[in-house]
Amino acid sequence: MTTTHRETHRTQRIGWLRAAVLGANDGIISTASLILGVAASNASHSAVLVAGGAGLMAGAMSMAAGEYVSVSSQADTEHADIERERHELATNEPHERAELAAIYVTRGLDRALAEQVADQLMAGDALAAHARDELGISEVLNARPVQAALTSAATFSVGAGLPLIAALLAPTAVLAVWVAAASLVFLAVLGALAARTGGAPALVGAVRVAFWGALAMGVTAGVGALFRVGVGG
Template sequence: MPSAIHHHSQRIGWLRAAVLGANDGILSTAGLVIGVASAEASAGNVLLAGVAGLVAGAMSMAAGEYVSVSSQADTERADLELERRALATNAQGEREELADIYVSRGLDRALALQVADQLSAHDALAAHARDELGLSGTLKARPVQAAVTSALTFSVGAAMPIAAAVLAPADWIAPVVAGASLVSLAGLGAIAARAGGASALTGALRVLGWGALAMIATAAIGRLVGTTV
């Protein structure tokens, strides 16, 4: 018997949070370090800013993901409760509604009604959740998973520009951090794209452009502030 195919959509729950966290960790911390370094701050102050950015960013990502995905989960629960009530009060109407969905997908009416009856007999709420509301276990909102994944991956991403700043000569912190961060962003974009079944080159180029733009902007602002303050 052939093995089951593992589709890329099965990864969507953790992949989105992981990519967002790592990308934000690299980009925001690198921008912070480059901006402060461009303002001609001391190496100690540059590292302090980077570490502070890592801690604050990780907590912000965790809180933001948890609140955002919790709101999605609340909406899913509310929709399921509405569907549960509808099944309890208007089972025949819900049966027809489910059959209409299958007819729109290409089944004839008689077969659509038969499928609706059999699926409803097995688990009516699950059938409506999947086919009417588009909810499934694969795409189910998981707030804690999203929060922990984002915080951890942000921290890992943010550690890279901080490490580059530690290793770079004092006068070369900004260019070394920028170069290392762009390489890391390109690698992250390529890995994330491949994990999602897309082109690695497209994924790398997608983040490189935005990353370079962000670093140029923060370097310019840091240099401007450093010469006027």
């Protein structure tokens, strides 16, 4: 008895993985940088926590709105292309059939087989065949604005909560050290997990994310230190 082997490919994870990694990474870096910048200005512990909490809320809303608008624009473009393709199929099907066959020829099929494949696919779901092979739109990769927005907001909040918890638990005298160290660990773990999920080397992902996070935190802390006298005086 022949059994069907169902394969799972990493491209099926691209949509949610991109939004999740971007959200969590942004949450850690922006909130940790904000906390370090405010702390470097000699602000009180409570002021640092308020700034971090406000940064978490503002960042989550900003990520959700930005991701929704961006992915909605992609979805609008996909919808317009599909509607145009639907119209062309209704008004000039022979041309669309020849166009689909030509695509398969460029992928290595001979003309006769390409035309046979095009005929069979268009007999089933012509629009789906053209959307997938002509437009590059598939169920796996198509735009989902609400999903992307919610994922970004949720993962940003989780990421931002990590340095905020570190700031909450840290003694005032070593708050900056605790937040910076914890955030770099979080970033390295996140980068490694994202790389592994996407099929890339974990070490490369960890170093890449941690480096840019350290740079962002260092620059922001330096800016905060410039205003140390004015705020703390």
